[in-house]
Amino acid sequence: MRLSSATFLFATCAALTLTGCDDDDSIVTPDAGTSTDAGTDAGTSTDAGTDAGTTASTATVTTSRPAEGETDVYPLEMYLDASGQTPGIAFRKVLTLTFSEPMDPSIAQVTLHDRTDTTAPARVLTGTWSADARTLTVTVPRTEESTRPLEVSTHHALALDALRDAAGLALSAATVGLDGDTALDFTTGERDPELEHACTHTLVNTPEAVTAGRTPFDFPPDTHTGHARYDVTLRPGETGFGGYTGFISDPENAEHVTLYLNQEVPTKVTNDTAGTDVASVLAPVRFICAGITHTLTFTSEPGDQIHLLQFGPVGSEHIQFVLERE
Structure with a gap:
């Protein structure tokens, strides 16, 4: 049976508390005027607050197979399955994504959506990270209802919103290599019997x-x-x-x-x-x-x-x- 959708929520916030000056009135002296200069330097705290408020990863997708937006992707891969007593030809589809920086290898779940048939249930899949935690390999198995892992002539989206980088940050909606939606989008083509x-x-x-x-x-x-x-x-x-x-x-x-x-x-x-x-x-x-x-x-x-x-x-x-x- 097909697995239902899984929703992954992540929220981060950073608060920066700035302390004010002493409320007591004081006699202003020429030397005290340097407080204006000090206030200018203290303004760098605004920059620090901007950095501290970063909630999205700077990681980008450098390569993927299939490529973002690719069309006519073959809906299956044939391989020799030797796991049983008698080796046989089986079907699967292997998807890979390589990131610009190491990711959190303890989180490898992604969600495959059918964008052509929106009534089709989403499939939650668990990928495998490379030793350097930069390349995620996701194997899409055949479904119980079909011999093929992906439907033909269908727009698919592999949602990556559950992934985190090494610092625990989620991908940005503007992640380079994903066309602004934190998902790998591709469209399958028809099969070729020959x-x-x-x-x-x-x-x-x-x-x-x-x-x-x-x-x-x-x-x-x-x-x-x-x-x-x-x-x-x-x-x-x-x-x-x-x-x-x-x-x-x-x-x-x-x-x-x-x-x-x-x-x-x-x-x-x-x-x-x-x-x-x-x-x-x-x-x-x-x-x-x-x-x-x-x-x-x-x-x-x-x-x-x-x-x-x-x-x-x-x-x-x-x-x-x-x-x-x-």
Whole structure:
């Protein structure tokens, strides 16, 4: 069942009592006139009173995932849950916020609100602070009513008003990084079945290890099996690591081919049979699983034609990808 809203109230006040001068009349002498100067200096007590009256933290949110106001946030994260006797794929959503100064690590409760469906009950969640008490990680589990932790196409607000900094002060309504409401606001997008399918392969498939060819004539290994997860060892070069693998097109049909990559890798696709370059698109994807950050897409022509995939240069010796063809 869903948890009900929790309201956290915090009030602080500071009082500064200023003592007056002696009421007795006294004879004014030239030396006593220096009391005017003394009164000027005493006026700094007003500044002290301003400082003492501070009731809100100066902490700001330096980074967050998702970012404040971000849209099209993927509503779930896929991961391999090994807590049971049989490991299985599970859903969650991990939110993180990093503050400019240490916070009170004994207070980690936040409240997740559905701003699109205001009748939906709020969810009280307890996060985990980093060792330096600056980064809060909040894991949103799936609900009992749904397999996903967050609703799709929904404006969510993660209220942080219960948090305190190391001095015990609450966040200011004008906290930088929260757009003036002490809450992390973001909007989820729709789900992508193809991306989730590929993530499944990154989580459960044993990678097939291959070593890239140094040149197109160095017998590049085949990497054209659909649903396969490849671990490619690249060759060192002057500007980084790179190399070639092969792909053979379908005998009868043109296909839409997608490589789901674990990092950004410059890639060139060539139809070696026809001797022509093939248009391809390298693009980032919404975060859904740790094994996929980018996709490379291209269309292969039918006829058992040999294609070459030229990777790099890149800083990593190893790259991984799941190949899908349809």
